Amino acid sequence: MQGELHIHNTLSRKKEIFKPINPPYVGLYVCGPTVYSDVHLGNCRTFISFDIIYRYLDHLGYKVRYVRNITDAGHLEGDSDIGEDKISKKARLEQMEPMEIVQKYTVGFHEVMNMFNLLPPSIEPTATGHISEQIEMVKEIIASGFGYESNGSVYFDVEKFSRENNYGVISGRTLDDQLENTRDLDGQDEKRGRLDFALWIAAKPEHIMRWPSPWGWGFPGWHLECSAMSTKYLGQTFDIHGGGMDLIPTHHTNEIAQSVACNHAPPVNYWIHTNMLTVNGVKMSKSLDNWILPVELFTGRQLAKDSPLATPSQAILGDKHPLLEKGFSPMTVRFFVLQTHYSSTLDFSNSALTASEKGFQRLMNAINLLDKLKTSDKTTSDIAALEKSCYAAMNDDFNSPVVIAQLFEGTRIVNSVNDGHETITAADLALLKKIFHTFTYEILGLKNESTGGSGNALPESLMQLILRMRADARTKKDFSMSDLIRDELAKAGVEVKDGKEGTSWIYKG
């Protein structure tokens, strides 16, 4: 009824018709954050993108098991497999237990996801909670001949794997190309091949985060957790795996190799990768100094240097942020993100955010008007066609910008009916309401932040009183009084809108 869903698959670099392995069940795995620092806006962009993918699959009636991991161990600092665990390092620097670091940033992550109105995943497994599964997987890989031990660490033999498998199946790169263009890294004596990566890493006694294994005390390699946990919860081959496109050449390449070596089956049917968020055309990343934290974006101010906790509710704010002219609400940011397709780079700028803020308010105003529209015996616009266009857009690889364009067509209809330029039947109005609610709230996951018109009883009755006094003043041509009321309300964040049917108001904050 809603047509076929097409998904751009990184493996084929083409849009393919989505066919689940075991309908109506769908397995969806997304690489989650490493909780050693705050999530920045670029991370949020990816998770927002997969939130609408999850929501739309759910809307289509699929029973989705959405797994998004928390990486709380095994992610190395530096550019080789001999560095320090990022969480251990942060714990040492902040003089905290590693699990305190993990807890602190996990709580912050959840709070931000909540502000952006993301649905929680079905399962949110942690790497440290699945050490034994990872050890079992390493054993399997060694047994299949693709892993080898060296001084208490275990490495994956990429060249051997490549003889029978396409190691670069997802990156599109050949082994020769990768061998030629890989830097020589220090301290790799333990590895047989320069592309080999760590499955298990031996830890020195002073290392805080370490676990016993058949190869001695150590901790798992970064790529292993996703293979182990996706296999455990979604099976050896599952439907969709997602993540940022910067994960393709290393993390996902190695993840596929491990899974194939262990399970002898391709792990994933559809790979979805989101593009990067840029600032002035350059990727926002943790290593560059151009990142913006959600709490900074919401307030327009910089996080104070001595802010103890990075959860938005506990943050201490300092001066105005150099990249921000003002603060933008979470839903404005979410709307801004969804106005670009997930596969395109999204460039951050104040003017683009401001444009989205106004557009989003216009959309919300139209939704607020829906309940006040008068119906007649004829509809002048094709509402059914609008619904069809919305589904067509979502089915075309989750094209949220086009869905939004359709919702603005709906906005135009609502406003025209409200102005008396167009008419709508009761049945079509019901359909129009359904379209707005389904796509704006349910699928795009937006919510109305402003409380205007019909909201709480007390502010509503107070506002009606004030607006009646203003109307009286206007009737008596006491315009200095009516304008004073309007201007003072504006200062308080309340915008009054005079229409043919009287005056309405909205709180803009």
Added chain:
RNA sequence: GGUCCUGUGGCCGAGUGGCUAGGCUCAGCUCUGCAAAAGCUGCUACAGCGGUUCGAAUCCGCUCGGGACCUCCA
């Protein structure tokens, strides 16, 4: 250096062979005590050069610009 992606109107941003995307800005009009809101109208673009085609922003080639990955990164 290698691999890949990309260049759309004042700004953001869809669109992969023919049919006005959309948002924001700006100008005019309608409505209005004025303003705002809303509606209508206008500004009608596809980096440059060449090729394929009846027809290209869309396919191919070259040139120029931007970016990503190759090292931790969503």
